[in-house]
Amino acid sequence: MIKLSTVNWANYWQQESESFITSSGEKELIWREKGLLGYSTEKYIPLRNGLYLEISDYQMYENIVLTSQYNDQNDDHFVVNFVVSGNVKTIHHGITDYVLETAGKNYIEFWDSRQETEYWQKGDRILKVRVGISLENLREMCQDSCHTLPSELQLLIKGKNVPPYYRQGENNINMNSALNQIINCPYQGFTRNFYLESKALELFALWLGENNNQEEFYQQSSLSKKDIIALEEVKNIMEKNLQNPPSLKELSRQLCINEYKLKSGFKELFNTTIFGYLHGKRMEYAHSLLTQKKMKVTDVAQMCGYASLPSFSKAFKKYFGVNPKFDRIKK
Structure with missing residues (x-):
């Protein structure tokens, strides 16, 4: 087992990046890393209406333990993480002992300065999709129905202090279908943008449907x-x-x-x-x-x-x- 931190992570990888302007005028970004320990690809896909998608795909050739330190929280967007394949054991220090982020699960998290330790298994392909939506757009969309949202999201929309949290859920059949349609998008150009935007909104709506105020x-x-x-x-x-x-x-x-x-x-x-x-x-x-x-x-x-x-x-x-x-x- 190889133990790494964000400090020495770069020593094991060669990184390539590329960017291009999409047909909607936004900059799409792709990062690729490869080395003796494995490979990874990260895609950032900006969409209209305050939406974006991120797709991460990586696989390790050895058992890896990675400890990461994050000091910035993107508090302009609300992000839902969906696990499509793989199995990662994660410790969110100060929040959870450990959780299993496995295929078919989704999760949300929020804290300003945080430390995570992730355990990656040799040969396990980890594929995740993240949907981010701006809080400004959410405020406009929710209006009088804000009270039906998950409590953490209500606080974010109202601009109030949000206590650190991590919450995990389970993808339903329609979520899994939308996720696979996003990953296997068959279109290019404007058609691709409209397709991915519709699927991102569908995915977020499905997540909200499963996570509306339970009371x-x-x-x-x-x-x-x-x-x-x-x-x-x-x-x-x-x-x-x-x-x-x-x-x-x-x-x-x-x-x-x-x-x-x-x-x-x-x-x-x-x-x-x-x-x-x-x-x-x-x-x-x-x-x-x-x-x-x-x-x-x-x-x-x-x-x-x-x-x-x-x-x-x-x-x-x-x-x-x-x-x-x-x-x-x-x-």
């Missing part, structure tokens, strides 16, 4: 606390049984909740159906096996519960926009 949701929801706990457990059960998931009847019996409430409650709480959620988890697992484990497509299809290769390939292409072949996914 307000509980007040308006017909679900009891017991129901919500049971419905949360449904997700755990499905994730552990991707190959042979239980039926709705079996879930109903196991969790002591009737089938109607099981279906309608899950849809209300998570904005997707139970088997829609299962499908998303199967696709994420398949993507991980193909990109990180480099397994054969036929084996992946079987491990994800598909009886035939054609049905798996069709589902995978519909979800990710590419065929389930390792070399095509990675590009």
Whole structure:
């Protein structure tokens, strides 16, 4: 295991950078680093309406521990981080003991001066997408509905002091679809700008939909606390049984909740159906096996519960926009 800090990081890398003016007149930036320890690519894509995207893609050839010190916080924008692939153990000193930032998760964080320690695994491809939106634009967009936003975002918009925080959530199926459409954007020029802008707004809207003020949701929801706990457990059960998931009847019996409430409650709480959620988890697992484990497509299809290769390939292409072949996914 190699231990690094931001002080000696540059000694191990050769960095190349390029920039160009997009069709909207903004400057897009790309940084590439390579060396004996691995490679990384960072893209900064400015968009209209106070939006920007950042896409980071890196892989280490050794187990790395990196300790970083940050003294500046971009308090003009609110940023949501989405993990597309990989698994990083991170300690946010003074805030969290450690968290696992894994594929299918998202997180927000805020503190002015902070120190982080990240643990990167050899051969693990880390792919993240960040969506940033200016607070000025958020104020205009929210207007009278500010009270429905997450408490941290309410404070930022109102210009009040924000205590240090870190909060993690889980990507839903629609988020994962938008993320993969951003990464595999097929367009150029103005069309690319409009496409990425629409997807960035969609991604941020989906995140807000999952993170609106929870107290307000509980007040308006017909679900009891017991129901919500049971419905949360449904997700755990499905994730552990991707190959042979239980039926709705079996879930109903196991969790002591009737089938109607099981279906309608899950849809209300998570904005997707139970088997829609299962499908998303199967696709994420398949993507991980193909990109990180480099397994054969036929084996992946079987491990994800598909009886035939054609049905798996069709589902995978519909979800990710590419065929389930390792070399095509990675590009």
